[in-house]
Amino acid sequence: MHDPSDFRSDxxxxxTPAMRRAMAEAVVGDDVLGDDPTAIxxxxxxxRLVGKEAALFVPSGSMGNLAAIAVHARxxxxxxxxxxxxxxxxxxxGPSRFAGVMIRTLSSDRGILDPDLVRRWIFAGSxxxxxxxxxxxxxxxxxxxxxVTPLSRMRELRQATAEKGVALHIDGARLWxxxxxxxxxxxxxxxxxxxxxxxxxxGLSAPVGSVLxxxxxxxxxxxxxxxxxxxxMRQAGILAAAGLVALDTMRDRLVEDHARMRRVAxxxxxxxxxxxxxARVESNILFVRWKGGGPxxxxxxxxxxxxxxxxxxxxxxxxxxxxxxxxxxxxxxxLAEAKxx
Ligand SMILES: *Cc1c(COP(=O)(O)O)cnc(C)c1O
Numbered sequence: 001m002h003d004p005s006d007f008r009s010d011x012x013x014x015x016t017p018a019m020r021r022a023m024a025e026a027v028v029g030d031d032v033l034g035d036d037p038t039a040i041x042x043x044x045x046x047x048r049l050v051g052k053e054a055a056l057f058v059p060s061g062s063m064g065n066l067a068a069i070a071v072h073a074r075x076x077x078x079x080x081x082x083x084x085x086x087x088x089x090x091x092x093x094g095p096s097r098f099a100g101v102m103i104r105t106l107s108s109d110r111g112i113l114d115p116d117l118v119r120r121w122i123f124a125g126s127x128x129x130x131x132x133x134x135x136x137x138x139x140x141x142x143x144x145x146x147x148v149t150p151l152s153r154m155r156e157l158r159q160a161t162a163e164k165g166v167a168l169h170i171d172g173a174r175l176w177x178x179x180x181x182x183x184x185x186x187x188x189x190x191x192x193x194x195x196x197x198x199x200x201x202x203g204l205s206a207p208v209g210s211v212l213x214x215x216x217x218x219x220x221x222x223x224x225x226x227x228x229x230x231x232x233m234r235q236a237g238i239l240a241a242a243g244l245v246a247l248d249t250m251r252d253r254l255v256e257d258h259a260r261m262r263r264v265a266x267x268x269x270x271x272x273x274x275x276x277x278x279a280r281v282e283s284n285i286l287f288v289r290w291k292g293g294g295p296x297x298x299x300x301x302x303x304x305x306x307x308x309x310x311x312x313x314x315x316x317x318x319x320x321x322x323x324x325x326x327x328x329x330x331x332x333x334x335l336a337e338a339k340x341x
Contacts, residue, residue, distance in 0.1 A: 001329035006309045010174075010257075010284060010323035013205040018249065019242040026241035030234050031057070032227070038237030042244050046211040049247065050196055051187035054219035056212045057240055059231050061173045062091040064197035064212040065136070066098060067225040071218055072167040072194070073133035075100025080121055081136045082108045084143035086171055098229065102130050110280075111144025112153060113137065115160040122164045135161045138171040139189065140178045143313075146261075146285030148178045154192035170196040173210070176203055177283040180254035194218065203254055203284065204246035205324045208239050250324065257284040257322040260331050264320060267335040274338060284322045287313065292341060299341060306337045 006012045015023070029035035039057050047055040058064040065087045073079055079095065081088050083105035087095055095101050106117055118135060125131025137157060140146045149157075154170075161168045170193040172178070172186075179186055190196045195214035200206035212222055226232060233239070258281070265278035265286050273292030290296040296312035303310060313319045320334075 001327060001333060002325055004304070004307045004309050005326065005330035005333050007320040007322070007326065007330075007334060008309050008311050010202040010321050013201075013203070013324050015207045015242050016205055016245065016249075019206060019245045022241040022245050023238050026237045028235040028237035031236035032232040032234060036235060036237040036240070038244070039240040042240035042247075043211065045244060045247055046198070047213050049186045050190035050198075050213045052190060052196070052213035053216045054213065056219050056222050056226060057233075057236060057243070058210050058212055058226055059208060059233065061086075061171070061197055061199045061210040062094060063226065063229055063231050064210040065091065065169070065171055066094045066229065067222040068169045068195045068197060068212055068214075069095050069101060069134060069136070070099040070225045071221045072169060073099065073101045076102070076130055077125075077133040078102045078104050078123060078130040079134045079136060080104050080106055080118060080132060082106055082111060082113055082138060082141065084111070084141070085136060085138050086142055086173065087136060089143070101133070104132070108144075111138070111141035111147040112149050113157060115153075115156040118157060118160045119164070122161070122166055124164070132164075132166055134167045134169055136169045136171055137193070138173075140174040140181070140283050140285070142173070142285065145280060145287050146174065146177060146283035147280075148181050148282050150182060151184050151188055151192070154189060158192040167194045169193060172196045173199040173202060174283065176251050177254055177258070180251070181258060181283045200243040200246045203257060203323055204250040206239075206242040206246040209243050211243070253324065254284070257324070257326070258282070260322040260326060260328070261286055261320075263331055264322065264334060267331070268338060271339050273341065286320045288318050288320065289316050290318055291316070302341055303337055306340075308334050308337050
């Protein structure tokens with residue numbers, strides 16, 4: 001058990017001892033000058049994993065998404081995204097502020113987009129309409145409780161955009177969880193897209209960083225955007241070294257997080273004051289309704305006083321995540337305290 005038991009996010013995961021060692025021993029150079037061998041190794045490893053020509057190490061998933069949007073779309077062009085999408089809700093307005101794009105949000109079936117609705121909102125561009133340049137697909141989908149868009153639907157979305165010359169970017173902050181949940185490979189998902197971002201600092205426990213992959217030309221352009229955003233890092237290999245350990249050693253264990261989240265959901269669903277549907281748990285995120293009276297924020301504060309951390313995301317809703325720093329005893333503690341509440 002950990003103290004506190006931190007269910008707020010998988011971003012709270014600490015680097016593993018192997019990561020700390022790799023960071024201490026990393027061979028480094030100046031990555032802005034293009035000669036940090038460890039950053040290059042990480043970029044090549046990710047590109048290989050997702051079957052793309054090249055990749056770029058970025059400080060955060062937000063910067064990876066922003067760089068992708070800025071390369072795929074010109075200012076004034078439109079980007080389609082699910083309405084609870086991360087880039088439109090949780091990246092501080094970055095796409096409009098720094099890439100100058102219009103974001104058109106689409107409703108969905110709990111995070112899964114309808115290819116025909118996507119087609120409906122693709123504009124060729126005219127004297128009136130902004131050209132639609134890009135579709136962003138978030139997989140797994142954070143605010144739809146870690147829902148996976150399966151490969152079959154990814155391929156249909158790819159078809160819908162490709163036939164109109166629109167690019168597709170996967171916000172794969174939790175692509176690893178989508179792979180663990182479905183058994184599909186990162187390359188199979190990425191084959192449905194022109195570009196893909198993935199976080200190293202969430203479920204994979206690296207301290208900092210995301211990776212963005214695409215064609216060589218795309219990555220060259222994204223590298224320049226990264227520089228304009230102040231994201232060029234010098235001895236980046238110290239961070240990249242942890243990312244390499246993350247890719248090598250932390251992906252296979254994500255199924256444990258998913259199993260624990262199912263146990264959390266089943267446990268909470270059995271309690272009178274909590275409401276959720278365990279059948280909907282696909283990966284490591286759960287939104288649960290608090291019915292015990294008073295706002296969810298109070299319930300979260302009371303749990304915190306008992307050593308269990310979580311976020312309230314609406315007046316009656318709490319979000320929980322499982323990750324490498326949550327074990328079976330943490331789940332036991334959560335369920336015991338939730339029951340006592
Ligand atoms: C966490 C997250 C990101 C990026 O987050 P950073 O904190 O900027 O690394 C992007 N998309 C989704 C869906 C996320 O959950």
